[in-house]
Amino acid sequence: MTLSETVQITQYLLAGAIAVQSIEFLVQSRDRWLALRLILCLMLLYPPAASVAVWGLWLFSLAQLHRFDGPYNGGSDKMTLLILTCLGLYHLAPTDYWRELAVSYLAVQLVLSYFVSGYIKIINADWRAGRALCDVFRFSAYPVAESLRDWANFPRLLCAMSWGVMGFEVLMPLALLNPLTLKFGLCIAGLFHLMNALLFGLNRFFWIWICAYPALIWFQAAVVHPLVGL
Amino acid sequence: MLRKTLSLLLPALIPSWRFFKTVAPSPRVEFQLEGEDTWQESHPLPQRLGLRDYLRRLVFSPDRNTQLYMVSLSERLVERETDHSKAELHRLIRGALPEPSGALRFRLVFVSREGGALVHYVEYESGWLV
Numbered sequence: 001m002t003l004s005e006t007v008q009i010t011q012y013l014l015a016g017a018i019a020v021q022s023i024e025f026l027v028q029s030r031d032r033w034l035a036l037r038l039i040l041c042l043m044l045l046y047p048p049a050a051s052v053a054v055w056g057l058w059l060f061s062l063a064q065l066h067r068f069d070g071p072y073n074g075g076s077d078k079m080t081l082l083i084l085t086c087l088g089l090y091h092l093a094p095t096d097y098w099r100e101l102a103v104s105y106l107a108v109q110l111v112l113s114y115f116v117s118g119y120i121k122i123i124n125a126d127w128r129a130g131r132a133l134c135d136v137f138r139f140s141a142y143p144v145a146e147s148l149r150d151w152a153n154f155p156r157l158l159c160a161m162s163w164g165v166m167g168f169e170v171l172m173p174l175a176l177l178n179p180l181t182l183k184f185g186l187c188i189a190g191l192f193h194l195m196n197a198l199l200f201g202l203n204r205f206f207w208i209w210i211c212a213y214p215a216l217i218w219f220q221a222a223v224v225h226p227l228v229g230l
Numbered sequence: 231m232l233r234k235t236l237s238l239l240l241p242a243l244i245p246s247w248r249f250f251k252t253v254a255p256s257p258r259v260e261f262q263l264e265g266e267d268t269w270q271e272s273h274p275l276p277q278r279l280g281l282r283d284y285l286r287r288l289v290f291s292p293d294r295n296t297q298l299y300m301v302s303l304s305e306r307l308v309e310r311e312t313d314h315s316k317a318e319l320h321r322l323i324r325g326a327l328p329e330p331s332g333a334l335r336f337r338l339v340f341v342s343r344e345g346g347a348l349v350h351y352v353e354y355e356s357g358w359l360v
Contacts (some may be wrong), residue, residue, distance in 0.1 A: 024292040081242040147278035201294035
């Protein structure tokens with residue numbers, strides 16, 4: 001996959017993810033500006049207009065941060081803005097070197113999003129004992145239905161799930177060593193986001209994280225593989 | 231304006247990615263209508279969901295994302311009281327009422343675990359809002 005193909009696929013995925021976010025807002029607020037955001041999503045599908053669309057959507061995301069005095073949807077808004085920034089810089093970059101750097105930054109941040117998240121859990125005794133995930137189900141605001149709180153009654157299962165999540169997150173950088181392990185790692189990551197979307201209602205995380213996967217696949221092939229060669 | 235923009239942008243451009251570092255006390259938003267004695271939970275969770283609901287919410291889930299926004303607003307409000315968080319919570323509570331009503335007030339009840347038991351405590355209570 002070439003760099004320009006990577007960016008094009010990312011833009012297609014991003015158009016879908018942001019369009020769904022916009023329709024969710026539109027249903028609630030009837031804000032006419034959101035119609036313009038949907039038009040920009042359509043423009044993302046047309047390569048000659050993609051640069052303008054990316055920066056237009058970037059400005060929307062910035063305005064949204066001001067409107068909600070911070071992210072509306074936590075990490076998913078941050079990832080949306082990060083992807084838009086990297087794509088925007090790609091389109092502005094004067095040479096291939098700077099274009100590669102912009103996409104590489106996105107790939108590195110994607111790996112860090114898993115590794116750091118796993119590391120800060122694994123150094124916490126409550127996570128290692130499975131108590132933290134029990135608490136998530138027992139009293140946090142995240143389960144999407146009261147019936148899911150019963151999962152807190154299965155501490156051994158949740159302890160195993162905690163280790164599964166922490167293990168996958170901290171080992172994610174190693175998946176970069178080989179194209180096959182990366183594809184396997186991304187499938188596990190996608191499944192992890194899918195479970196978070198179903199159980200905790202984090203649907204925006206599922207769609208927006210997938211948007212960054214092509215950047216990581218390109219990064220592995222173009223940057224890591226020549227260095228490591230496995 | 232520039233400083234505010236930078237403070238909003240930088241966490242997105244250089245994210246910390248510290249998801250679920252600890253499971254912090256979790257807020258519930260409750261409101262009371264003028265003339266009533268009881269407090270009711272705003273935007274409560276459904277008791278259970280069917281398979282079709284789970285699948286639909288995977289793609290389209292505006293109400294759930296409003297609930298998550300209210301959690302963020304509640305956490306921000308107890309961390310540092312701002313007019314924005316207060317006004318937004320008031321707007322969302324009022325927007326979910328089945329019919330227009332007069333004054334209301336709201337409170338943030340936090341739930342946490344102490345030992346083996348769950349404890350509930352009121353961390354914030356607004357005045358009457360119209």
